[in-house]
Amino acid sequence: MSTIPGPAPAPTPNPRVGLRGDQLAELVAQIATRTEQRPRVQQPSHFEGERTKLRIFLVQLGIYFDALGWNEDQHHKKITYAKSLLRGAAGQWLVPYVDGRRKEDWETYGQSVETLKLHFRDVDAKETARNKITGISQSGRTMTEYANEFRMIAAETEYDEGTLTRLLLGGMSKKLQDAWEAGETDNLNTTLAITRWAIAKENKHSMMDHIRKGRPTGKFDTTPRNVNGTFRPTPVSESRGDSMELDATRRRPGFHISAKEYQRRMRANLCLKCVKLGHRAAACRSQANSKEGATCEPKYDNKKQWRPPARAREIGVEKEEGEGSGNDESPQ
Numbered sequence: 001m002s003t004i005p006g007p008a009p010a011p012t013p014n015p016r017v018g019l020r021g022d023q024l025a026e027l028v029a030q031i032a033t034r035t036e037q038r039p040r041v042q043q044p045s046h047f048e049g050e051r052t053k054l055r056i057f058l059v060q061l062g063i064y065f066d067a068l069g070w071n072e073d074q075h076h077k078k079i080t081y082a083k084s085l086l087r088g089a090a091g092q093w094l095v096p097y098v099d100g101r102r103k104e105d106w107e108t109y110g111q112s113v114e115t116l117k118l119h120f121r122d123v124d125a126k127e128t129a130r131n132k133i134t135g136i137s138q139s140g141r142t143m144t145e146y147a148n149e150f151r152m153i154a155a156e157t158e159y160d161e162g163t164l165t166r167l168l169l170g171g172m173s174k175k176l177q178d179a180w181e182a183g184e185t186d187n188l189n190t191t192l193a194i195t196r197w198a199i200a201k202e203n204k205h206s207m208m209d210h211i212r213k214g215r216p217t218g219k220f221d222t223t224p225r226n227v228n229g230t231f232r233p234t235p236v237s238e239s240r241g242d243s244m245e246l247d248a249t250r251r252r253p254g255f256h257i258s259a260k261e262y263q264r265r266m267r268a269n270l271c272l273k274c275v276k277l278g279h280r281a282a283a284c285r286s287q288a289n290s291k292e293g294a295t296c297e298p299k300y301d302n303k304k305q306w307r308p309p310a311r312a313r314e315i316g317v318e319k320e321e322g323e324g325s326g327n328d329e330s331p332q
Contacts, residue, residue: 041067049089051122057085058113078109093119129156137171143202146171147195154191164191172198175205255281256290264293 044060047053061082070077086094096102106112122128133153138146150171154164168191169180176198188194255262255272265272271279274286275294 044085046085046087047090048087049091049093049120051120052128054116054120058116061085075107075109079106079112082109082112090116090120125156126158129153130159133157133167138173138176143172143176143195143198147199151191151195161190165189165194168194173202176201255288258292261292270295 041064044057044064047057061078065078083094083098097104106115133150136146136149136153147168150168154167157164159167169177172180179201188197257265257272262272264270265275270277271284271286272281273284273288275289276284276286
């Protein structure tokens with residue numbers, strides 16, 4: 001008996017059917033934005049209100065926001081994240097605003113940055129930078145490290161190029177100053193060009209120092225080998241003694257006695273540590289005695305006899321005299 005097939009199921013409606021071209025393009029763009037791999041950058045460090053570190057803090061915030069893709073319209077996210085990094089004096093300054101006791105006088109991220117600068121930037125940044133740039137030097141660092149610090153401070157000094165060139169040369173190492181004096185940089189007139197020359201010169205100096213020192217010579221293997229490359233043992237000509245003799249001179253660990261002394265103490269039932277009778281080394285509390293043939297038996301001198309103390313002898317004599325005088329008396 002054949003069965004009659006039922007009606008075909010209704011097709012599942014496709015939500016994308018009927019989308020216009022612009023809507024589909026917008027949907028694809030959203031999906032691509034979500035799956036886009038953004039670069040991973042280190043989070044900015046905390047800012048504790050140091051006036052000399054405000055500039056670096058703001059630069060780190062800008063780089064981090066660019067990596068996250070936060071555009072210019074996301075002011076609330078930027079302000080909130082910047083607040084979370086304030087510590088120390090900067091955190092204390094922020095407390096009244098967070099508690100609501102003081103109204104925030106900024107609405108955009110740019111306005112909040114200007115407020116931070118108003119409270120924590122250096123009052124006289126130019127004079128501070130001028131005092132600081134005269135005191136820095138290379139002093140054991142690489143030219144790259146010294147030039148980076150110099151360039152950052154020089155941006156706020158407002159010095160002319162000639163003054164900055166003189167200050168840059170004054171802080172270089174002695175080798176670089178000697179090379180400059182030799183006339184190798186006659187055509188270099190800017191701090192950037194001098195910095196590039198100094199870095200290249202320093203690299204050449206480091207390479208030549210390494211060449212002059214030379215590579216450390218390693219120890220070569222002088223073990224004789226056979227024709228096929230295997231090691232050939234060296235014959236031993238000297239006599240190393242009999243095994244029994246070696247055992248006889250070997251010290252016993254823990255007791256510091258020879259095997260011969262060890263056997264003597266075992267046969268005599270002496271303590272292996274203090275050479276006394278009546279106990280074993282595990283229960284010994286005496287001082288160790290590692291002398292060969294040592295014994296702790298008491299020594300007696302037969303020539304000397306024990307005598308009682310002088311007072312005891314006097315008491316004994318008086319007692320004997322008293323007894324003798326009683327026996328001599330007789331009735332008359």
